[in-house]
Amino acid sequence: GLRMSGIEDVKLAVNVSRRSLQDRNFSALVLGVLADVGFPPSRLEVEVTERALGANPEHSWFTVDRLREAGVSIAIDDFGTGYSSFETLRQLPVDRLKVDAVFVGGLLSNQADRVIVESVVDLAHRLGFDVVAEGLETPDTWTALAALGCDFAQGYGIAHPMPLADLRAWLTRRAAALAGPLPTPAGEPMPGPRLAPLRPT
Numbered sequence: 578g579l580r581m582s583g584i585e586d587v588k589l590a591v592n593v594s595r596r597s598l599q600d601r602n603f604s605a606l607v608l609g610v611l612a613d614v615g616f617p618p619s620r621l622e623v624e625v626t627e628r629a630l631g632a633n634p635e636h637s638w639f640t641v642d643r644l645r646e647a648g649v650s651i652a653i654d655d656f657g658t659g660y661s662s663f664e665t666l667r668q669l670p671v672d673r674l675k676v677d678a679v680f681v682g683g684l685l686s687n688q689a690d691r692v693i694v695e696s697v698v699d700l701a702h703r704l705g706f707d708v709v710a711e712g713l714e715t716p717d718t719w720t721a722l723a724a725l726g727c728d729f730a731q732g733y734g735i736a737h738p739m740p741l742a743d744l745r746a747w748l749t750r751r752a753a754a755l756a757g758p759l760p761t762p763a764g765e766p767m768p769g770p771r772l773a774p775l776r777p778t
Contacts, residue, residue, distance in 0.1 A: 604643035678712025
């Protein structure tokens with residue numbers, strides 16, 4: 578989350594392709610690069626899609642297991658749009674589910690989307706995972722996600738992509754703002770459970 582003093586404390590999230598997941602040398606390569614540059618594995622989060630995990634799962638799961646054993650966090654990206662499987666959630670050690678923006682975007686206007694988001698949040702929490710809502714764009718959606726108990730959000734309603742120098746300044750301003758009640762993008766205090774932005778993209 579961003580309840581931190583500066584960029585040195587923020588996790589780096591990286592999308593990993595299906596091809597990389599199936600490469601049995603990939604985890605060793607990643608861990609080697611982290612060691613070479615002195616970047617703690619605990620500050621890296623690898624995002625993988627359900628589709629990528631479903632293709633040749635033995636190789637994919639080997640890679641995920643090696644990374645997680647080293648302290649790297651694992652997130653399932655775009656959850657709900659791929660080949661969702663309870664077997665994957667039951668067997669694969671992950672830390673976070675990222676609810677796809679298509680469901681988050683319909684949260685306020687489509688009852689089915691609301692039920693899906695609410696169910697994913699509940700399921701993830703019962704399994705011990707955090708939940709990230711992708712595609713947050715409005716203060717009303719922010720408030721609705723908080724009411725559902727969602728842990729984190731990302732999207733243009735928080736911030737647009739930015740260069741590193743701007744990100745550092747943005748994080749500093751966020752850290753100061755988070756010293757009090759967490760504001761919504763509209764600047765009003767947020768009711769209900771805390772919903773903190775995972776990252777400003």
